[in-house]
Amino acid sequence: xxxxxxxxxxxxxxxxxxxxxxxxxxxxxxxxxxxxxxxxxxxxxxxxxxxxxxxxxxxxxxxxxxxxxxxxxxxxxxxxxxxxxxxxxxxxxxxxxxxxxxxxxxxxxxxxxxx
Numbered sequence: 001x002x003x004x005x006x007x008x009x010x011x012x013x014x015x016x017x018x019x020x021x022x023x024x025x026x027x028x029x030x031x032x033x034x035x036x037x038x039x040x041x042x043x044x045x046x047x048x049x050x051x052x053x054x055x056x057x058x059x060x061x062x063x064x065x066x067x068x069x070x071x072x073x074x075x076x077x078x079x080x081x082x083x084x085x086x087x088x089x090x091x092x093x094x095x096x097x098x099x100x101x102x103x104x105x106x107x108x109x110x111x112x113x114x115x
Contacts, residue, residue, distance in 0.1 A: 002059035005050040011043030013086050019063040049080045
């Protein structure tokens with residue numbers, strides 16, 4: 001099985017999209033082996049989202065589509081907007097409406113959302 005995954009860094013809140021046939025190993029590598037695009041001195045990469053495919057070709061094609069910064073990536077980010085560690089800059093913001101760009105309200109640490 002092949003997985004296309006989205007990671008978010010716990011400090012910088014950067015997103016990373018990748019593909020792998022072993023998501024547990026790959027997450028460990030991102031956090032411990034200092035790859036060029038994911039090297040950070042502090043913090044860790046956290047799995048935010050994953051899709052699973054039987055075909056490597058399908059997974060690689062989906063990863064390329066998401067990395068192209070087109071509508072597929074924006075649609076995915078919109079679908080998983082509540083999964084991010086911190087709201088993305090401008091999420092829910094309409095610059096044409098004055099005062100509409102306030103930060104999103106965070107739930108208290110001890111509250112629970114309905115599942």
